[in-house]
Amino acid sequence: MDFFEQQDQAHRQTRKLLFLFLLAVIAIVITVNVSLALIWSWGFGGAHGSVAPAYPRGFFLVNTFVTLLFIAGGTLFETWRLRDGGDAVAKMAGGRLVMPSSTDVRERRLLNIVEEMALASGIACPRVYILDNEDAINAFAAGYHQNEAVVAVTQGTLSRLSRDELQGVIGHEFSHILNGDMRMNIKLIGILFGIQMIAGLGQELLYWGARFGSSRSRDDKGPPLQIIMLAVGAALFVIGYVGIFFGRLIKSAVSRQREFLADASAVQFTRNPDGIGGALRKIGGLTAVNHCGSRIDNPHAEQLSHLFLGAARPQLLSGLFATHPPLEERLKRVYGRNVAFLDASVMSEDTAAQKELPEGVYGFGARNVEAVRQAAIPPRSAVNMSGTQQPGSVAVQTDERRKMSFSPVLLQAARDTQFACALVYAMLLDRNQSEAFVVQQNLIRQVANSQANLAQQYLLEIEAMKNGVRLPLLDLAMPALKLLTTPERAQLLSLAAKLIAADQRMTQAEFVVLAVLERRLGPQAGRSVPVRYANVAALRSEVCLLLSLVAHSHTQQNIAEAAFMRAAAILPELEFSSADLMATASSDFFDVRQALEKIHQLAPLAKPFLIRAMLAAAARAPDVHIEAPVADLLRGVCAAIDAPVPEAVVNAGGISSN
Known part of the structure; x- marks a missing residue:
């Protein structure tokens, strides 16, 4: 499944999640009313078991209204608090921002790996956070879209994993970035907060009820306030777990299959199954010691559990309500067989100081060539947009081409x-x-x-x-x-x-x-853009301008016309002819900026056809390498419409060393 399909599925899945959320709200409202009715009957009934008086006027209506207001207020507040996207999530998890100029050995290795992945993916390099207080092995990626993402890893991930294993973990998180998982994950944090915060209020009432003393004995007017606080607190705590139950149900419906996809993508990105595989095996080995090798102790762990690489808390129910698939099943999919867990003891300083490539040189997967040969896994550059392998690809050649040098x-x-x-x-x-x-x-x-x-x-x-x-x-x-x-x-x-x-x-x-x-x-950076156009037919003139601009990267008129018609064949509904090719002089970049603002509002599944059409117009002939200037143009277009950069464009941009 590619980025655009995932985005479209996220839109469709939103309706399913809203239905489950509605069920959760109904269940909570019913439970609140039943619980408060029982407490009222017990607390304010007649003495010696006499018949309880009638409930106050509007009793159930007020209970329902207050409950709904509480849930809605919590959801809106949390959504507002997460308006800064990935940075807000990382700080909620206790993350510390790693400065890009850090010279710490382990932090520098982590930053280098993230930079490698960003260069290979053609996206903006994410900001990096470290969860200093977490000794287990875990990580997550968060953000509203791929160019505003952050990547966070635990201190245990830095200290317990080798470079290749750390690279596998980062590859897993980049899959979530590139597949468009992050936006749905952040929405879930805000939505689920409202139904799960009731348990927190119950805990507060239990705490203060236990501290609130009263010398008044029970009389005909009912029990003392302390007992009422304890009873209401216990009821809200139980009710809150109704929200947690539905929260886990919703998160399991979203995250389980995506974890399998991210594991497979990590192998594909790094060309080394021992990367993500080794990390998962060490999580299993650490679990044998502390019952959860990926445990997160932060108070928000339950709220953020669906974001993480591994289970943030021990999974009492490994079936329907588990947010992550079992480690054994994930490992079997990575290796194709059952494998044993590994010891996750802290690395020695020699391992931590593992030799890096020369400063400024990035070799994506260059250390994993032999693993590629043994595993027969196609490198990412050998996979086209449809996901099929191109013939004749060689991992060694790809590694050499992927080396990029900077001054x-x-x-x-x-x-x-x-x-x-x-x-x-x-x-x-x-x-x-x-x-x-x-x-x-x-x-x-x-x-x-x-x-x-x-x-x-x-x-x-x-x-x-x-x-x-x-x-x-x-x-x-x-x-x-x-x-x-x-x-x-x-x-x-x-x-x-x-x-x-x-x-x-x-x-x-x-x-x-x-x-x-x-x-x-810009001011709109990081904010989501609403979908206003279902297909490219609604933007015929804007698409024509964009394709003409790309086609005119070929200076000869006949070649430009041929490129434009190759692009037109991918978008037959627009019925373009050679006469629609705009003159070079009319390709005003200020007009292009306005066109891109509209194209940005295309439905997710409409964008890949446009990008394929641009790729067809960019090459002088089918299957011909794209030249660097037009590759840069396509990069800019993809950045403007929040689309992933195609592999052919990534490969065209500076893949040889100086």
Whole structure:
């Protein structure tokens, strides 16, 4: 199942989950009314067992209204509290943000692995959190969409796993990012909070009821307030577990099959079954010691349980209500056979200091070539958009092609917030236009004088790189850029727009950089976009503009027409002809930005057809490698509409070393 199918399934599954949520609310309302009716009869009935007086007027109506208000208020409050997406979830779990420039050995290895995965996936590098107080092996990814994701791992994951195993865990979490699982998972946190918080209120009443003393003995007016508080608290605690029961039922309906998919994707990403397999085996080995090798002790563990790699709490019911499949079953799917658990004792310092690739060089899966041969698992680059393997793919060749080099100067800049801003400015400087270049330099000095010289230095480094490496470098800089405050982000975007306007025109390269920056750092970054268009037929002119822009990346008119018609064949409902190909002069990038805003609102299952059409228009002929400039354009389009970058585009962008 690909990203778009998962998004569509999430939309359809939402209706199912809302139905289960409605059942949970009805069950809670009934239980509340029955419980309070029994308490009223017992507490305010006549002395010596006389018949209880009639219930107050509107007794059940008030109970129902207050219960619904309580549930709705809790859900709305929690949803509002999670408005910042993955960062809010990570902080709720007790996470500490890892600075992109960290030099700690284990933190640096973790950051390097996340950067490798981001480069291989063609998405913005996620921010990384560590749960310092959790000694078990666990991890999660969270966010409203793939370019605003965070990845969090426990301290136990860092200290107990080898590099390959840690890479497998991160591959598992990247599957959740790329398959679009995260948005549904965050919605569940808010929705389920309302029905599960009643148990917390019951605990509070039990606590204060136990501390509240009273010397008054029971008389004809009923029991003392202390007894009533204890009775109501116990009732609410039991009622709350009705919510927890339905919460686990809902989460198990969502997460179990997705964990199998994420395990398989982790093997595919890393080309090493011993990566995620070894991590799961160590969770099993640790479980034999502490009854739950992936246990999370944070108070919000139950609330966040469906996000994690492994069960956050011991699973008393391993069947219908378990949020995760049994470890034995997951391992059997990874290895194709039963395997034993592994000892999860803390690694030695020698293992922790395992040799890395040279700084600035990323070799995705390069250490796992032999494992690939033995497991006969196709590398991710050998899989096309439909999921079928391409003939003649060789893992060793793929590993060599996937090595990407960056200048150490640029890599250091990408990991520091202020240097990353100068790096962005450098990407927009144009020395070919001397007058505009002077204007650009003056603009930078007026707003950020200290970064002007840095920008010129980085420009020299960027010009020495191969085409197609600029946007991957911008992806790596995203964790540092997201540390900017809201005013600082606004300043960065404003200055970027002014640098582009210095020569009173917008080039394709400038458009791409600005599109990525606005989507990831703008005021709307991280927010979900409503679906307004069911299919591309409603956006014929916008699609025509986009396909014409891609087709005109081929300078010869006859080649551009052939590329446009290849794209038109993928979207037959639009009935395009060669006459619909727009002239190059009409491809104004300001118009393209407006078109992308509408295309962003397409239904999930409509977007892959558009992306396939763009891929068809991008190549000079079928099955021909896409050139770097048009690959960058497609990256920018995918960033603007929150779609995953196709493998052919990732491979076109700077996959050879310097």
